[in-house]
Amino acid sequence: MHDPAHMPGHLIRRLQQIAVAVYYAETDNAGIDLTPVQYAAMATLLDVGEIDQITLAGLIAYDRSTIAGVIDRLVQKGYVERQVSPTDRRARILHLTETGRQILAHAKPHVEKAQQNMLMGLEENEKEQFLGLLNKIIAAGNDQSRAPMRKD
Amino acid sequence: MHDPAHMPGHLIRRLQQIAVAVYYAETDNAGIDLTPVQYAAMATLLDVGEIDQITLAGLIAYDRSTIAGVIDRLVQKGYVERQVSPTDRRARILHLTETGRQILAHAKPHVEKAQQNMLMGLEENEKEQFLGLLNKIIAAGNDQSRAPMRKD
DNA sequence: CAAAATTAATCAGCATACTGATAATCAGTG
């Protein structure tokens, strides 16, 4: 009766809590002032170069209402610049500043370490199994959320 | 590089988004005005009877700072009562109201349906595999978060 | 038993996420 160990919703919420805690456990010591979400936004910007907010949001599955605040805070810190697109005055083009690039480079190894730690407790083959199943679930459920992930 | 499909942190956050969306997809039509978190709190209260906030928080791994607001809203709706413990005046004893019991009974089948839907896309044996791995990761990482789950 | 440590709850502050609405702009059509 109501056994949390068999309730996916509860376990998923719990896993997310732990993943975030593991992220901070690894990054706090390194003096990194980026949230997991902020890191993902910056890492994606580094990958794809200059894009508008909606495109960025689609690549990392952020809600359009959430992305504005995330970018606000990165602009505030001086890691990202936001300027009106010359070709579409509705859109805001984003790109990393030089400072942003440096911060990101410094954070990267620690964040990658954290990603490893998140699955601690699993054997190597189990990790692959788990990631495979995760991707399968997400592929099937992607369109359920208001902020689906969109391929470039 | 920076392939989201191999970043546990990103996938976990995404899975949580989808799980919540699936919950609402299933409960909205049934006119259920409970968040996933509120439902879990009430379901646990039904299971264990009268307990204080901290104990409840431990059972479902909520932060002590978060539980107050959750309970506030349930009290507001008339589903839960909160009274000062006669044996420890710091503590607030919680219990479901009759209305709360009815609401919970009405919500239960829909929420359980949603729990099934969350793993849609997986075969039966994969679901078990996934839940097994989930529990294993959580067991290993439980103490990482500020709000660990505590066995009764 | 009195002082110190601990505990339950709350609070202010910050950062996701979402709903639903609005403003500004652009694109397509007649």
Next chain:
DNA sequence: CACTGATTATCAGTATGCTGATTAATTTTG
């Protein structure tokens, strides 16, 4: 070219989650 519809961004409002501080009450200890 004017009009309709779509799109980008933002905003107000609500609900988790967390940090760190505070208050009140209880428990432990010297």
